Each structure stands twice: as C-alpha cells, then as structure tokens.
Amino acid sequence: MKKIETFCPVRDILSQFGDKWSVLVLILLEDRQVLRFSELAKAIPDVSQKMLTVTLRSLESYHLVARKVYPEVPPRVEYSLTELGQSLLRPMHSLIDWALDHKDECLK
Template sequence: MKRRTESACPVRSVLNSVGSKWSILIIDILGNTESMRFNEINKTLGDISQKMLTSTLRSLEADGILSRKMYNEIPPRVEYALTQLGQELLPHIRNLIGWSQQNLESIKKNRLLFEQNH
C-alpha cells in the first residue's frame, strides 16, 4: 500500500530517500569503488552514527540504489555496491556536490546576511 505522499507526489517519495545528506555522501563514496564494507563506509564518512548508517543503507537497498552482499565467512563479511540504478543516479549526485562546492561561499554570505536582517 502506498503512502498518501507517494501517490500525491512521486518526486517527494524518491527525494526523501536519495536526497538526504547521508544518502548523497554514501552514493558518492560507493561511486569511487567496486564495493565497500560497512566499517569502511563508516570510517570514510567519519561522523555518522552506526544506527543512521544502517538505516540509510537499508533505505538505499530498499530503493534498489545499492546492493548488499553477505559472504558466508567467519566473521561474516558484508559488502555494499551501487546497482545499475545507483550508477545512473551517480552523475546527478556528483553535479549537486560540485554545485554545492562552487557556491558554498555565496551561500554562507547569504545566510549571514539573512541572520543579520532577521
């Protein structure tokens, strides 16, 4: 059963998942490698909680953006990789990251002006 927001606005449904800061960063990180383990992703991000990382990875897996492969080893090894859908999304994510980097100083100045005027 679809939630009301999904049927009313499919774009919102997709952006709620892939548009979060952690999703964007995870997609970008996985775009640099064939696959990564949970702890490698966690170390690369640095300041994400394990709970948030787990939640974000599950959400991206549910959407088909990334795959999760579990190896029958001791200790168990799990690797995450972008799917074809995730690979198709990657250039758009990288464009957004590039735009953010190019415009960061302007955005900071605008925020400061806004705070001073309100």
C-alpha cells in the same frame, strides 16, 4: 505550472537519498566500488552505526545499493552501487557542482 500532487513521487524519492549520509555513501561507493560496513563507517566518522545502517537499508530498498553477504564466520557483508545507483551519479554530481559553485551565495 504543475499541480503540487504531481511532485509528491519526486519528493518521496528524493527524501530517501537526498540526505547527507546517503550522498556520502553513494560517492564513496562510486570511488571505491565495493565497501564493507566497517570501511564505510571509517570513511564517514561522524555517522552513527545506527544511522549508517538505516541509510544503507534505505538505499538498498530503492535499489541504489546492492548488499552481498558471504557465508563466513563472522559474516562478511559488502556494499556496491547497482546500475540504478550508478545512473544517479551524473545528476548528483551536477547538483554537487552547483552547490560548490554557489555555496558562498547560499550561506550568506
């Protein structure tokens, strides 16, 4: 078995996008390609504005989500998946499928 120290980078990375809001944002961007902040907020009604902002910044800092600002008044900002973000979707869907298949066993 590997030493626990070897798992620290994995833990650090997973902690950045393994929360419920990040997963929902990634799935929404996969489905709709490009979304504005207000569209994301409407699609996830129980997330606070602050938490959505924190989530998007975190996903952007890990290069999973791209943020594009248009020089308009008021400014228009759009979010989309990066190539790296798209590469995360396959393993993420596997985990989602596993969770759906085993939810009854896990929630006993």
